[in-house]
Amino acid sequence: xxxxxxxxxxxxxxxxxxxxxxxxxxxxxxxxxxxxxxxxxxxxxxxxxxxxxxxxxxxxxxxxxxxxxxxxxxxxxxxxxxxxxxxxxxxxxxxxxxxxxxxxxxxxxxxxxxxxxxxxxxxxxxxxxxxxxxxxxxxxxxxxxxxxxxxxxxxxxxxxxxxxxxxxxxxxxxxxxxxxxxxxxxxxxxxxxxxxxxxxxxxxxxxxxxxxxxxxxxxxxxxxxxxxxxxxxxxxxxxxxxxxxxxxxxxxxxxxxxxxxxxxxxxxxxxxxxxxxxxxxxxxxxxxxxxxxxxxxxxxxxxxxxxxxxxx
Numbered sequence: 001x002x003x004x005x006x007x008x009x010x011x012x013x014x015x016x017x018x019x020x021x022x023x024x025x026x027x028x029x030x031x032x033x034x035x036x037x038x039x040x041x042x043x044x045x046x047x048x049x050x051x052x053x054x055x056x057x058x059x060x061x062x063x064x065x066x067x068x069x070x071x072x073x074x075x076x077x078x079x080x081x082x083x084x085x086x087x088x089x090x091x092x093x094x095x096x097x098x099x100x101x102x103x104x105x106x107x108x109x110x111x112x113x114x115x116x117x118x119x120x121x122x123x124x125x126x127x128x129x130x131x132x133x134x135x136x137x138x139x140x141x142x143x144x145x146x147x148x149x150x151x152x153x154x155x156x157x158x159x160x161x162x163x164x165x166x167x168x169x170x171x172x173x174x175x176x177x178x179x180x181x182x183x184x185x186x187x188x189x190x191x192x193x194x195x196x197x198x199x200x201x202x203x204x205x206x207x208x209x210x211x212x213x214x215x216x217x218x219x220x221x222x223x224x225x226x227x228x229x230x231x232x233x234x235x236x237x238x239x240x241x242x243x244x245x246x247x248x249x250x251x252x253x254x255x256x257x258x259x260x261x262x263x264x265x266x267x268x269x270x271x272x273x274x275x276x277x278x279x280x281x282x283x284x285x286x287x288x289x290x291x292x293x294x295x296x297x298x299x300x301x302x303x304x305x306x307x308x309x310x311x312x
Contacts, residue, residue, distance in 0.1 A: 009114060009124065011173050012172045042066060042069035043071065044071070047072070050076045050104070059106075062298050065295050089119065096120070107128075110130065112129070123305035131192070133165045133169050133266070140170075140264055141173060141177065148221055155180065157170065157221070158217045161228060162240075178204045186244060188243075220258065222262055222264060228240045249263060250278070
């Protein structure tokens with residue numbers, strides 16, 4: 001190949017303008033889709049999806065995105081691959097690079113996507129790791145822009161719950177795109193200190209980590225939560241339920257924020273745990289638009305990664 005593949009492994013891989021361009025492109029592609037205008041620049045291309053973790057939305061939205069762009073998809077649960085028998089990642093990466101045009105990876109350790117990217121001649125996209133969820137965050141911000149306008153610096157975003165991979169992606173996005181972010185989590189469940197320090201060094205507005213959810217949602221325009229126990233933490237689930245109970249997003253908590261604040265949840269939701277039925281089905285919830293937007297944003301990412309923009 002005559003140029004470097006365009007990988008997207010964490011929000012910090014891209015500059016502010018590239019991130020905004022991607023979100024704006026997704027908004028444009030969504031509009032075209034609603035108008036029924038076909039857009040098929042990926043005819044003849046194959047997207048590989050290497051998933052070690054189960055997935056509903058990320059899988060289906062990437063598949064639908066690729067099909068709508070005119071391409072094909074090869075879905076590879078890791079149990080079916082030689083990886084499980086110990087084939088080195090670098091070998092897998094080099095072989096897949098000869099078959100595929102792009103690879104989406106959903107796995108546990110960030111080092112796995114990093115190593116695959118190092119050895120791949122094709123773009124590698126992080127479809128979720130324990131440390132980052134960089135595609136999800138862009139569709140979340142796309143949703144925020146649809147409901148709250150494009151002037152991100154005047155918005156206050158609250159993240160309530162675990163300092164997990166989504167919180168890391170929000171931290172990096174706040175630094176790159178320049179909005180205020182307050183994370184409220186129980187003590188001992190804070191986000192990664194190194195990710196936080198790096199983001200704060202470049203951020204123009206405060207990125208705070210506190211332990212009081214009420215304080216976090218005060219004046220917030222966007223309220224965001226996620227499951228309390230991520231995949232692979234099931235053994236801790238009961239303990240986490242006790243510790244996180246005060247961090248539930250419920251109507252009581254929402255009484256402290258702006259009346260027109262929107263509520264995000266990247267799903268799947270455990271109703272009655274991190275969010276109540278009343279809130280997720282309520283007028284402030286935008287979670288269904290948020291879920292839909294993954295597909296449109298994934299189209300924009302695939303188009304960018306495979307350099308399809310010039311083709312229609």
